[in-house]
Amino acid sequence: MRLRSHLLLLSAATAAPILALAVVVAFLVVRQERDTLRDAAKDRVVAIMSGVDAELRGSIATLRALAASAQLENGDLAAFHAEAMRILKAHPDWLDYSLNSPEGARVASSLPPAVSAQTGLADRESFDLAVTTGEPVVGSIEQWPNGERWAVPLRMPIMENGLPKYILSAMLKPDAFSDLLRAQRLPEGWVAGIADRHGRFIGRIPPLPPGQYASDSWREKIKASPQGWFRGRTLEGHDTYTPYVTSSLSGWALGIAMPVSAVEAAAWRSLWLVLIMVLLASGIAVGLALLLGWRIAKPIAALAQAAEAAGRGERVGFPVRTPITELDSLAAALAQAAQAMHDKHQLAEREKAALQASDRAKDEFLAMLSHELRNPLAALTAAAHVLKLAPAGDAAAIKARGVVDRQTKHMARLVGDLLDISRVAMGKVALERERFNLAEAAGNVLHVWRASGRLERHQLGVEIKPVWVDADRARIEQILSNLLDNAVKFTPAGGKITVSVGQDGDWAVLQVSDQGEGLAPGSAERMFDLFVQGERGLDRAAGGLGVGLALVKRLSEMHGGRVSAESAGPGRGATFRVTLPAVQPITTRSGEVAAAPVLAPRRVLIVEDNDDARQMLHDVLAFGGHEVREARDGASGLALAAQSPPDVALIDIGLPDVDGYEVARRLRAAPGGRRMGLIAITGYGQAEDQRLAYEAGFDAHLTKPVAPERLKQVMAGLQ
Amino acid sequence: MTKRLLVVDDDADMRLTLKLALELAGYAVDVAANGREALHAQRRQAADVLITDIFMPDADGFEAIDAFRKEFPRTKIVVVSGGAQFSKRDYLPDAELIGVDATLQKPFDVDTLLGLIKTL
Numbered sequence: 001m002r003l004r005s006h007l008l009l010l011s012a013a014t015a016a017p018i019l020a021l022a023v024v025v026a027f028l029v030v031r032q033e034r035d036t037l038r039d040a041a042k043d044r045v046v047a048i049m050s051g052v053d054a055e056l057r058g059s060i061a062t063l064r065a066l067a068a069s070a071q072l073e074n075g076d077l078a079a080f081h082a083e084a085m086r087i088l089k090a091h092p093d094w095l096d097y098s099l100n101s102p103e104g105a106r107v108a109s110s111l112p113p114a115v116s117a118q119t120g121l122a123d124r125e126s127f128d129l130a131v132t133t134g135e136p137v138v139g140s141i142e143q144w145p146n147g148e149r150w151a152v153p154l155r156m157p158i159m160e161n162g163l164p165k166y167i168l169s170a171m172l173k174p175d176a177f178s179d180l181l182r183a184q185r186l187p188e189g190w191v192a193g194i195a196d197r198h199g200r201f202i203g204r205i206p207p208l209p210p211g212q213y214a215s216d217s218w219r220e221k222i223k224a225s226p227q228g229w230f231r232g233r234t235l236e237g238h239d240t241y242t243p244y245v246t247s248s249l250s251g252w253a254l255g256i257a258m259p260v261s262a263v264e265a266a267a268w269r270s271l272w273l274v275l276i277m278v279l280l281a282s283g284i285a286v287g288l289a290l291l292l293g294w295r296i297a298k299p300i301a302a303l304a305q306a307a308e309a310a311g312r313g314e315r316v317g318f319p320v321r322t323p324i325t326e327l328d329s330l331a332a333a334l335a336q337a338a339q340a341m342h343d344k345h346q347l348a349e350r351e352k353a354a355l356q357a358s359d360r361a362k363d364e365f366l367a368m369l370s371h372e373l374r375n376p377l378a379a380l381t382a383a384a385h386v387l388k389l390a391p392a393g394d395a396a397a398i399k400a401r402g403v404v405d406r407q408t409k410h411m412a413r414l415v416g417d418l419l420d421i422s423r424v425a426m427g428k429v430a431l432e433r434e435r436f437n438l439a440e441a442a443g444n445v446l447h448v449w450r451a452s453g454r455l456e457r458h459q460l461g462v463e464i465k466p467v468w469v470d471a472d473r474a475r476i477e478q479i480l481s482n483l484l485d486n487a488v489k490f491t492p493a494g495g496k497i498t499v500s501v502g503q504d505g506d507w508a509v510l511q512v513s514d515q516g517e518g519l520a521p522g523s524a525e526r527m528f529d530l531f532v533q534g535e536r537g538l539d540r541a542a543g544g545l546g547v548g549l550a551l552v553k554r555l556s557e558m559h560g561g562r563v564s565a566e567s568a569g570p571g572r573g574a575t576f577r578v579t580l581p582a583v584q585p586i587t588t589r590s591g592e593v594a595a596a597p598v599l600a601p602r603r604v605l606i607v608e609d610n611d612d613a614r615q616m617l618h619d620v621l622a623f624g625g626h627e628v629r630e631a632r633d634g635a636s637g638l639a640l641a642a643q644s645p646p647d648v649a650l651i652d653i654g655l656p657d658v659d660g661y662e663v664a665r666r667l668r669a670a671p672g673g674r675r676m677g678l679i680a681i682t683g684y685g686q687a688e689d690q691r692l693a694y695e696a697g698f699d700a701h702l703t704k705p706v707a708p709e710r711l712k713q714v715m716a717g718l719q
Numbered sequence: 720m721t722k723r724l725l726v727v728d729d730d731a732d733m734r735l736t737l738k739l740a741l742e743l744a745g746y747a748v749d750v751a752a753n754g755r756e757a758l759h760a761q762r763r764q765a766a767d768v769l770i771t772d773i774f775m776p777d778a779d780g781f782e783a784i785d786a787f788r789k790e791f792p793r794t795k796i797v798v799v800s801g802g803a804q805f806s807k808r809d810y811l812p813d814a815e816l817i818g819v820d821a822t823l824q825k826p827f828d829v830d831t832l833l834g835l836i837k838t839l
Contacts, residue, residue, distance in 0.1 A: 371800075374801030374824070375733065375801045377825065378799070378801065378826035379732040379736050380826070381828065382739075382740045383736045385740045385743075386736060396739045396743065400736060403735060406732060
């Protein structure tokens, strides 16, 4: 059932007792109305009757005065008759007088003698009563005289010695009483009547022929009770209510018959009024209930609609301003629930997307890995084929060996990367922390990169300020290397790559900016995810496994640092930034920042077969103001030393012809060799290697890659 | 008459070793580092067989293949690639799909390639 119907029922339920009460009140009002009318009619009947009684009393008083006249006492009947005639003339409502003996014989009267002789004693009953009681009696209507007219006798006994001597009667005209009723000016349709002891009308409005009996119903009522109220039919047959009263003086009854319709019209009017008011009130109640129902139901319907929409996953607003406080709370709660659901949905969508992206990245990584490993293998397979067929000294064989050399190194680097990332991912890398200047470490890396020629296709910008960190130097250098690798891959030839190191509050900042392909909006964070690569189509020039930046992130986080990437958009370059906790610099006793030792210019001989390594050493020393000579192998190194002995010789152990140890032994043995500073450079840092180096006559031992600062320190130590 | 081959690969070592191996087998071999260079080389001196990688800078392998098929419809084409078969990024679809004469996955035995070239 609809809410509106409930409200309607509710209002009906509230209104029902009120309606019932209204109906009861209506009936009471109707009854009250009738009673009021009845009481008023009764009062009126009593008032008219007292008028009738007063009329009769007047006549009785006049009759009593006449009865007491001296002429009658003296027996002078003629004089009495004259007196009586005079009074009769003065009372127009008297028709006649008659003086009779108690036996009924007429002694004197106003009737002519001829008429008197034919006229009997009217209303014998009242005459006898007067004789018996000796009291005045009001009689009943009778025909008088000789049936010509109608009159009501008034009997007055005249007593002598306690016995009635005469009965004096006054015959009253009934018209007087009719006039009395007429004077009431009753409304149209009402009937008023005065009936005598026998129920014959003395007077009636509207008039009837004289001597007519009143209705049977009234006569029965009069017999049953001297006064009352009844419903009955008039002689004309009209349905009426009749209040009546009986006079104790005359024994007459007086009634006013009111048409039922007239009595009930008022009641009906009241009833109608009440009914109309009830209907009006009910109408207003229903209207208000509907209006209220609409006001309540509308926001509920709106809420339901919104909730349904929210259930379908649409984003909807809830109407939080309704006319109902509880609905406001409900709307707020629904809005909250919908928001929560929406958030959860969004989260699930994001997680799904992230999962898909990670899946895709893994697939791409596997494809890339397959490709990256198969390519060098393909070159190696072909090279093996050539080596199998070509004579050992043949140019083709030599070239093939070069290919084998390069490609195995390349594969080793790939495998190294893979191992690195898996070790870092599994948390198996232990950091060997030391305090060092990040600027210096960045300088070393840049030097190595410049020396290797890997930056020669780009412009390099350097903005380096000292800032110290407590970190694993090799890992920090790996971080910068990977960032540089990334920048070089994605920056076209001639583009600028800027490396900056500095401090930002408590943080050391290492930053590499490029003018490369930039990043798509929103992809910056993803750049550091494992296996994610920049979009490169099918171009392998950028190569690599897509683990470089992931390594940067993991390593930075292991150091308590953070990474971030930003880009103005595709094609507009990118900036990768690593922040690490900055620490206090290590200071010397004098409180100054340790600086690279200042060396006097020396003559230095470098014996190193690796071009890159030799170039790097050359750069470091040449920039330091030293005079540098280089040799690719032991024999040419010894030859140069023989020409002009150097102050210091840097000798690689793994030379193509003779090993470094042998070179050192020969230099020491040569003239001036004992003053010469000899520094061994090896790829191995084991204690055994150091022991061999010192045994061969080296002064110091450096492990590749050689850090410029370390080299300067060792050189200073040899001064 | 000696068959002339054109090897296209962006990896210099790959180009070099294939050239050496195929020359040892008696073929005349030209090399190119990408699709564009390959087209130039082909126009200078038309090869009978094109042996090409699929992903290369400038013009990728697919574009090169398209260009060759239009301009040199009689040249046979062998595609070699290191693409993995199991991934979504399948870089080495069937020869029929890309409309070439043969495909070969890296790494491959040079003898297999030589056998393939003989049958073309």
